[in-house]
Amino acid sequence: MRARITNILATFAASLAVVAPVCAKADPSAERQRELVNLVRQDCGSCHGMTFRGGLGPPLTSEALREKPADTLTATILNGRPGTPMPPWRQFVSEAEAGWIVDRLQKGFLDDAR
Amino acid sequence: MTRVELIGFALVASTIAGCATVASRETADLGVIVERATGSVQLVNQTKRASLGRIQGLGDLSHASIVYSHDARYAYVFGRDGGLSKIDIVAQRTVARTVQAGNSIGGAISRDGHLVAVANYQPGGIKVFDADTLELLSEVPSTYGVEGKRAKVVGIADAPGNRFVFSLFDADEIWVADLTDARHPAVRKFRDVGRQPYDALITPDGRYYIAGLFGEDGLVLLDMQNLDAGARRILDGYGRGSEKLPVYKMPHLRGWAMAGDYAFLPAIGRYEVLVVDRRTWKQVAAVPVQGQPVFVMARPDGRQVWVNFAFPRNGVVQVIDVPTLKLVESLHPGKTVLHMEFTARGDEIWISARDDDRVVVYNTERFQKLAELPAKSPSGIFFTWRAQKIGL
Numbered sequence A: 001m002r003a004r005i006t007n008i009l010a011t012f013a014a015s016l017a018v019v020a021p022v023c024a025k026a027d028p029s030a031e032r033q034r035e036l037v038n039l040v041r042q043d044c045g046s047c048h049g050m051t052f053r054g055g056l057g058p059p060l061t062s063e064a065l066r067e068k069p070a071d072t073l074t075a076t077i078l079n080g081r082p083g084t085p086m087p088p089w090r091q092f093v094s095e096a097e098a099g100w101i102v103d104r105l106q107k108g109f110l111d112d113a114r
Numbered sequence B: 001m002t003r004v005e006l007i008g009f010a011l012v013a014s015t016i017a018g019c020a021t022v023a024s025r026e027t028a029d030l031g032v033i034v035e036r037a038t039g040s041v042q043l044v045n046q047t048k049r050a051s052l053g054r055i056q057g058l059g060d061l062s063h064a065s066i067v068y069s070h071d072a073r074y075a076y077v078f079g080r081d082g083g084l085s086k087i088d089i090v091a092q093r094t095v096a097r098t099v100q101a102g103n104s105i106g107g108a109i110s111r112d113g114h115l116v117a118v119a120n121y122q123p124g125g126i127k128v129f130d131a132d133t134l135e136l137l138s139e140v141p142s143t144y145g146v147e148g149k150r151a152k153v154v155g156i157a158d159a160p161g162n163r164f165v166f167s168l169f170d171a172d173e174i175w176v177a178d179l180t181d182a183r184h185p186a187v188r189k190f191r192d193v194g195r196q197p198y199d200a201l202i203t204p205d206g207r208y209y210i211a212g213l214f215g216e217d218g219l220v221l222l223d224m225q226n227l228d229a230g231a232r233r234i235l236d237g238y239g240r241g242s243e244k245l246p247v248y249k250m251p252h253l254r255g256w257a258m259a260g261d262y263a264f265l266p267a268i269g270r271y272e273v274l275v276v277d278r279r280t281w282k283q284v285a286a287v288p289v290q291g292q293p294v295f296v297m298a299r300p301d302g303r304q305v306w307v308n309f310a311f312p313r314n315g316v317v318q319v320i321d322v323p324t325l326k327l328v329e330s331l332h333p334g335k336t337v338l339h340m341e342f343t344a345r346g347d348e349i350w351i352s353a354r355d356d357d358r359v360v361v362y363n364t365e366r367f368q369k370l371a372e373l374p375a376k377s378p379s380g381i382f383f384t385w386r387a388q389k390i391g392l
Helices: A002-025 A030-048 A070-079 A096-107 B003-021 B385-386
Strands: B030-035 B038-043 B050-055 B065-068 B074-078 B083-086 B093-099 B103-109 B114-123 B123-131 B136-141 B153-159 B163-168 B174-177 B186-190 B197-202 B206-214 B220-224 B233-234 B257-259 B262-266 B273-279 B283-288 B293-298 B306-307 B315-321 B326-331 B337-341 B348-353 B358-363 B370-374 B379-382
Touching: A030 A096, A030 B030, A070 A096, A070 B030, B030 B065, B030 B348, B038 B293, B050 B370, B065 B379, B074 B103, B083 B385, B114 B153, B123 B153, B136 B257, B153 B206, B163 B315, B174 B220, B174 B233, B186 B233, B257 B306, B257 B379, B273 B293, B283 B306, B306 B337, B348 B379, B358 B379, B379 B385
Parallel strands: B153 B197, B337 B379
Antiparallel strands: B030 B038, B030 B379, B038 B050, B065 B074, B074 B083, B083 B093, B103 B114, B114 B123, B123 B136, B153 B163, B163 B174, B174 B186, B197 B206, B206 B220, B220 B233, B257 B262, B262 B273, B273 B283, B293 B306, B306 B315, B315 B326, B337 B348, B348 B358, B358 B370
């Protein structure tokens, strides 16, 4: 039994490894996008405000982020900023998803997507 | 008639006129539920476990909180976007509203009930309003350091003597503003209290103000009866040895838990509730729980302490039995539990599950579910018994 589970896991991991690079460039699936929007609005919103106008964390409106380098912002989401309350989100979003979030925030797509 | 009598007469007349349209209603078992995503609040009846209606148009209510007028007829709603709304919970309408800052975090009502103070992030400071009219009476900007920056204000509480006490997150300071003269606050500042105070509470007797620190393991205590003693560190290095985890949601201290000889506090970045001796302010135990605690609340009789949790372990509520300091129950009220509120005597508890759009009512002895009320992204639940409590 145990061996079988390990086996299944190995197969699963292998298929992930094959799938991951293909997905890296593509947008998250529609369902995952909904989850991410909810995560960003609600759980990032607890510090950045639900409309992203700021709170304990700075505003994340397109106005505030447009001019900032996307890769730095993506790294901030993935790794957090030590010494500040901004936590790392690497456990919950992939690099591609963090990039997608930054892109959306910079374009202001989430600003009033109530 | 003298002038005062005239005004009195006009008041009575208008009250009588008002009564013609507003049915009288008992308020002591009512409450307000914040619906954070839609800028609305629901009025509820605790006894009937029923919704009475909804008031809309209150702005961005993420992290919104509420205090009550002393007569428990009006609820003051502090919105995230700087909105301060005064709601008549009998007539079910907004009677006054002002957008007084760009970004705020909460507020408090003075001991005499005449002043409402709001803690602001942007521009940093507090503003004090007339509780009747919401007219701005005075302002205390949270200016600190040599560059004259303004800190984000957190953890505001009312203290005896018409004082408001609050913490400056970016400045590591605690300020006490005396509003005996509401237009001319007298401010006393306590500097270098500890790194990044993020929230605070005042004990139910109004005696001790305790701020939690984000930048260090420890808390700060200020004796409101003896300010000359200064801000004192307590629970220094409480988590020593165990690894601190990233914090996905700041704990709230305002849902203070004082039970028997103990105070229960959320450990920041740890799966623990800290148990503190109220006389010595020394830690006596740490109760392991299933996630990072956000609210740690004592049932009014002090027999149980209820805990909810930060993202991502936020679908569970756990109950600590105070005499044994053991977990006695884990409940699953729904996705993303944000807040809990006991009825005045603690026989029931209402719990909001944001991502399941519902509020669930439990019996606190047998833990059985009594009711479920639909609500849109519910967060804070505030019952009117708060009107008579210091620090709420």
